[in-house]
Amino acid sequence: MKKVIHFSKCFVGAVVLSSVLIISGIFSVVTRGINFGLDFKPGMIEEFRIDPTVLELTYNGSATIKVDPASTGLDLVISGVGAENRTVSLPYAENKTVAELAEKISGVEGIVTKVLDGNAATADGLFVNSAVSTTLGANPLRIHAADESVNVNADDVRAALKDIEGADVKTLGSGKNASYQIRLGIAEGETQKSIQEKTNHALSAAFGEDKVSIVKSDFIGSQFSKSLIRDSIILVLATLVLIWLYSTIRFHWDFALAAVIAIIHDSLIMVTFITWSQMEFSTTTLAAILTIIGYSINATVVILDRVRYNMALVESDKFVDILNISLSETLSRSIITTMTTLFAVVSLFVFTTGTIHDFALALIVGLISGAYSSIFIAGAFIACARRNFVNKGLTTSKSNNVVQFEA
Amino acid sequence: MNKRTRFVIILAVLAVCFWFLWPSISWYVRTPKDEQTLALGSLEKIKDYSTVKASEDVNAIKKIANEKSDTVLDASYDYLVKAAKKNYKADNKKVAEPMTVSAVLGAFSNEKELLDVIEAKYRESILKAKNRYTNSVKLGLDLSGGMNIIVHADLEAALAAQSDSNAAIADPAAFKKEAMAQAIETLTSRIDKFGLSSPVIRQQGEDRIYIEIPGAADGESVNTLIMGKGILNFRLVDNDATDKFNQYYQTHAASTFNADGNLIDPSIIPADCEVIGLYTKDDYGLDERIGYLAVKKEIALDGKYIKSAQVTSDNITNRPQVTFVLSADRNGEELSGAEIFANFTGAHVGENLAIVSDNKIKSYARINEKIGGGQVAISGFSVEEAQNLQKVLQTAWLAVPLEVESQQVIGASLGDQAIRQGVKALIVGLIAVLAFMLIYYLGAGFNAIVAQVLNMYIMFAILSAFNLTLTLSSIAGMILTVGMSVDANVIIFERIKEELRSGKSRAASIAAGFDNAFWAIMDSNITTFIAAIFLSQLGTGSIQGFAVSLAIGVVSSVFTALVVSRLMFDFQTDVIGKKNMSISWRIK
Numbered sequence: 001m002k003k004v005i006h007f008s009k010c011f012v013g014a015v016v017l018s019s020v021l022i023i024s025g026i027f028s029v030v031t032r033g034i035n036f037g038l039d040f041k042p043g044m045i046e047e048f049r050i051d052p053t054v055l056e057l058t059y060n061g062s063a064t065i066k067v068d069p070a071s072t073g074l075d076l077v078i079s080g081v082g083a084e085n086r087t088v089s090l091p092y093a094e095n096k097t098v099a100e101l102a103e104k105i106s107g108v109e110g111i112v113t114k115v116l117d118g119n120a121a122t123a124d125g126l127f128v129n130s131a132v133s134t135t136l137g138a139n140p141l142r143i144h145a146a147d148e149s150v151n152v153n154a155d156d157v158r159a160a161l162k163d164i165e166g167a168d169v170k171t172l173g174s175g176k177n178a179s180y181q182i183r184l185g186i187a188e189g190e191t192q193k194s195i196q197e198k199t200n201h202a203l204s205a206a207f208g209e210d211k212v213s214i215v216k217s218d219f220i221g222s223q224f225s226k227s228l229i230r231d232s233i234i235l236v237l238a239t240l241v242l243i244w245l246y247s248t249i250r251f252h253w254d255f256a257l258a259a260v261i262a263i264i265h266d267s268l269i270m271v272t273f274i275t276w277s278q279m280e281f282s283t284t285t286l287a288a289i290l291t292i293i294g295y296s297i298n299a300t301v302v303i304l305d306r307v308r309y310n311m312a313l314v315e316s317d318k319f320v321d322i323l324n325i326s327l328s329e330t331l332s333r334s335i336i337t338t339m340t341t342l343f344a345v346v347s348l349f350v351f352t353t354g355t356i357h358d359f360a361l362a363l364i365v366g367l368i369s370g371a372y373s374s375i376f377i378a379g380a381f382i383a384c385a386r387r388n389f390v391n392k393g394l395t396t397s398k399s400n401n402v403v404q405f406e407a
Numbered sequence: 408m409n410k411r412t413r414f415v416i417i418l419a420v421l422a423v424c425f426w427f428l429w430p431s432i433s434w435y436v437r438t439p440k441d442e443q444t445l446a447l448g449s450l451e452k453i454k455d456y457s458t459v460k461a462s463e464d465v466n467a468i469k470k471i472a473n474e475k476s477d478t479v480l481d482a483s484y485d486y487l488v489k490a491a492k493k494n495y496k497a498d499n500k501k502v503a504e505p506m507t508v509s510a511v512l513g514a515f516s517n518e519k520e521l522l523d524v525i526e527a528k529y530r531e532s533i534l535k536a537k538n539r540y541t542n543s544v545k546l547g548l549d550l551s552g553g554m555n556i557i558v559h560a561d562l563e564a565a566l567a568a569q570s571d572s573n574a575a576i577a578d579p580a581a582f583k584k585e586a587m588a589q590a591i592e593t594l595t596s597r598i599d600k601f602g603l604s605s606p607v608i609r610q611q612g613e614d615r616i617y618i619e620i621p622g623a624a625d626g627e628s629v630n631t632l633i634m635g636k637g638i639l640n641f642r643l644v645d646n647d648a649t650d651k652f653n654q655y656y657q658t659h660a661a662s663t664f665n666a667d668g669n670l671i672d673p674s675i676i677p678a679d680c681e682v683i684g685l686y687t688k689d690d691y692g693l694d695e696r697i698g699y700l701a702v703k704k705e706i707a708l709d710g711k712y713i714k715s716a717q718v719t720s721d722n723i724t725n726r727p728q729v730t731f732v733l734s735a736d737r738n739g740e741e742l743s744g745a746e747i748f749a750n751f752t753g754a755h756v757g758e759n760l761a762i763v764s765d766n767k768i769k770s771y772a773r774i775n776e777k778i779g780g781g782q783v784a785i786s787g788f789s790v791e792e793a794q795n796l797q798k799v800l801q802t803a804w805l806a807v808p809l810e811v812e813s814q815q816v817i818g819a820s821l822g823d824q825a826i827r828q829g830v831k832a833l834i835v836g837l838i839a840v841l842a843f844m845l846i847y848y849l850g851a852g853f854n855a856i857v858a859q860v861l862n863m864y865i866m867f868a869i870l871s872a873f874n875l876t877l878t879l880s881s882i883a884g885m886i887l888t889v890g891m892s893v894d895a896n897v898i899i900f901e902r903i904k905e906e907l908r909s910g911k912s913r914a915a916s917i918a919a920g921f922d923n924a925f926w927a928i929m930d931s932n933i934t935t936f937i938a939a940i941f942l943s944q945l946g947t948g949s950i951q952g953f954a955v956s957l958a959i960g961v962v963s964s965v966f967t968a969l970v971v972s973r974l975m976f977d978f979q980t981d982v983i984g985k986k987n988m989s990i991s992w993r994i995k
Contacts, residue, residue: 130623130821340844345836353828
């Protein structure tokens with residue numbers, strides 16, 4: 001038999017600690033609020049780069065030619081009638097400058113190239129404005145390259161947008177790969193079209209139309225936002241109810257309640273973390289909370305399953321003893337599972353950027369909280385609910401052998 | 408169950424998975440990009456392509472035959488030789504040996520027959536590729552780049568506008584449904600016209616339309632496309648110019664239009680005309696182009712004057728006809744719709760008038776006489792055609808105000824970056840987890856690794872089987888599943904260790920370990936599954952992708968942990984004859 005760790009001694013401390021954390025979180029929600037993402041707070045977010053156009057392409061043939069710039073090379077996909085169907089791959093490793101690349105491109109019949117900066121290196125990748133079609137036609141397709149000499153900072157962008165009320169500007173990345181993010185709310189009567197045109201005109205006027213290229217753009221209207229908030233709340237509550245129902249059928253009601261309390265605890269701890277760190281709260285963050293709900297219930301159920309198993313096995317009339325034995329027996333499982341999941345999530349955290357990066361961070365917090373709550377919070381609740389516990393298995397089978405000291 | 412049955416079951420599952428995965432593999436790995444672009448194009452483009460290619464081939468073959476009639480066609484024409492042989496056999500004629508060019512040509516009674524065979528071959532190969540795409544895992548916008556738009560249709564406003572002009576609508580619910588269907592159809596047809604690759608357009612809820620355009624698309628033109636009012640008008644057909652154009656098109660099919668659909672050489676028709684496709688509905692209710700007409704750029708009558716349109720039947724012949732009413736009210740303008748039409752038809756009796764909607768000619772008819780009074784009847788088609796035309800005409804007044812509620816544009820290079828990040832995270836996470844299992848559980852860890860790798864394989868296969876979309880959040884779901892599915896293995900291994908400590912043999916420990924762990928694994932996974940399924944039904948966007956891959960992962964990880972890993976243990980005990988257990992550094 002493994003050594004039994006007396007987890008029950010820490011129950012009171014754990015409950016106090018969690019309460020303090022959660023209350024501080026509620027306090028922070030009230031005072032600092034939650035940094036709601038676009039999903040919940042309508043408006044527009046646009047991310048763009050300011051880099052010169054190095055090459056312009058036009059085409060007036062009858063085929064469809066698509067330009068596909070990737071991180072390692074540029075592909076020309078030629079299809080349709082009027083030309084031989086093929087994919088021309090031009091890796092940057094073989095075409096180190098824009099001039100070399102342009103020469104190869106002009107080898108394709110019908111494409112007219114206009115080189116604006118032949119010396120620009122291709123190694124850092126070429127890119128196009130995401131809001132234009134990459135099918136070549138009479139209108140020139142501008143191809144941009146990262147340029148160190150572009151000296152723009154967030155203040156310049158703010159100055160460019162000074163006529164637009166409530167524009168919030170952030171710099172993402174640094175050096176030549178820097179991009180800028182603008183966030184705008186929607187004023188009364190504004191539409192996606194008007195808000196986008198206004199912003200893009202201001203940017204083009206300040207930095208030149210040929211320099212601005214949009215990386216991504218998000219717009220969410222107010223009506224859509226409202227229905228999303230309502231749906232999300234229903235979603236979380238209904239998930240909790242379903243999990244509680246299933247656990248009640250499989251276990252006893254107080255076990256089920258302990259499991260649900262543990263997951264509510266985890267959700268609140270995550271909300272506390274989110275408001276402390278002022279991380280953006282988007283649908284992805286919501287997905288993280290829901291994941292932890294699923295994950296933490298997993299951990300709690302494994303422990304409860306062991307408690308139920310031990311109730312018929314352990315000879316003790318104190319429920320905390322059974323609880324301590326069960327928790328000790330499942331401890332290595334709890335630690336190993338949390339660790340392996342953490343490996344996977346930390347890998348996500350390290351290698352990604354943007355929303356998934358935040359998602360992974362929220363998961364890390366939730367995983368640790370989930371492992372902790374399945375032992376201490378769920379344990380504390382059951383210990384409290386069963387403090388008047390009488391071991392039925394024990395009293396019927398062993399009652400004859402019990403030596404009674406008292407009268 | 409004995410080991411052989413279990414082994415066969417596992418093999419069967421893996422084989423079925425491979426069958427599901429195959430379309431995805433052949434689409435993403437084995438189909439070149441230019442073929443992908445062709446396959447993703449609209450059916451109209453595919454048809455154009457095969458027709459042009461086929462006529463090029465026919466000319467090439469004829470040229471070979473003229474130069475040297477006894478040459479044998481090269482291997483790329485094998486299908487044609489086969490078709491020729493089949494024709495000979497069907498006619499009970501002797502099949503020439505060897506099959507020379509002239510023998511091949513002789514098998515077809517006319518050039519049209521030959522053309523059809525070649526065209527079918529081109530079309531089928533593209534449609535096959537399209538089919539592969541339909542059956543494969545799709546990349547979400549965050550991975551492929553592109554644009555998604557949610558449009559809100561203001562049905563109340565459309566209803567109110569109707570109630571003002573006409574008598575009260577009897578059934579508002581039916582009206583809304585019809586208006587919504589029309590709005591979607593109009594958008595579909597406009598976006599199709601745009602030639603974008605495989606756009607998705609579907610109704611979301613009662614009054615929203617979801618549009619997804621993968622790859623790069625011009626934001627501004629898509630916006631105009633959505634927000635733009637339906638453009639319906641009547642224009643005069645120029646018969647001479649039409650004939651001239653058709654003559655030119657027959658010889659220059661491949662080089663008539665540029666990629667945007669404009670004429671490369673505009674001088675082939677008079678400057679006051681333009682060439683527009685003439686469309687009809689095919690058997691699937693999709694627009695099919697049946698030819699081109701040259702029409703005057705000048706608009707004879709704007710669609711805004713149409714008040715209502717109905718399908719009726721002619722009093723005398725009882726044949727179906729479409730009648731529409733033009734406004735007789737001048738509304739402050741110089742002439743009313745009825746007057747404009749009367750003047751125009753009076754001046755052009757005997758000529759043809761085309762109904763142009765969103766740059767497609769939907770129908771054209773001869774003007775028999777001057778039409779005064781604003782009551783117009785068009786006849787000469789089937790009931791179905793009449794109904795289609797009535798729907799076209801009703802777009803003129805049944806306008807549903809559309810508003811963009813959400814729009815997302817993601818650059819293709821950003822998608823490229825996301826794929827690389829996601830794959831890297833997936834691989835590193837997987838390796839870290841597997842290395843840990845191997846170090847901590849030694850020999851048993853190897854079983855966990857096999858189970859884990861199969862788990863990933865099954866997950867991708869199920870994603871492929873249901874044609875689900877792979878997004879960054881579903882990759883996140885997979886990575887999390889990797890971590891969580893190891894849990895089932897951990898529960899089992901820890902149990903086996905306990906049994907070993909209590910002195911049981913290898914076989915007994917394995918049996919007891921799996922039996923005791925069974926309900927813990929089932930209970931914990933069923934609860935997670937409940938949460939995941941629930942989320943996948945109610946959630947949207949990133950939540951949905953995440954939940955679906957989590958749900959799939961839960962199912963496949965239970966299978967691999969309880970069936971695959973168990974079989975491996977039993978195999979090692981019974982067949983290899985292992986007596987001791989390599990599961991921990993402490994237990995030997």
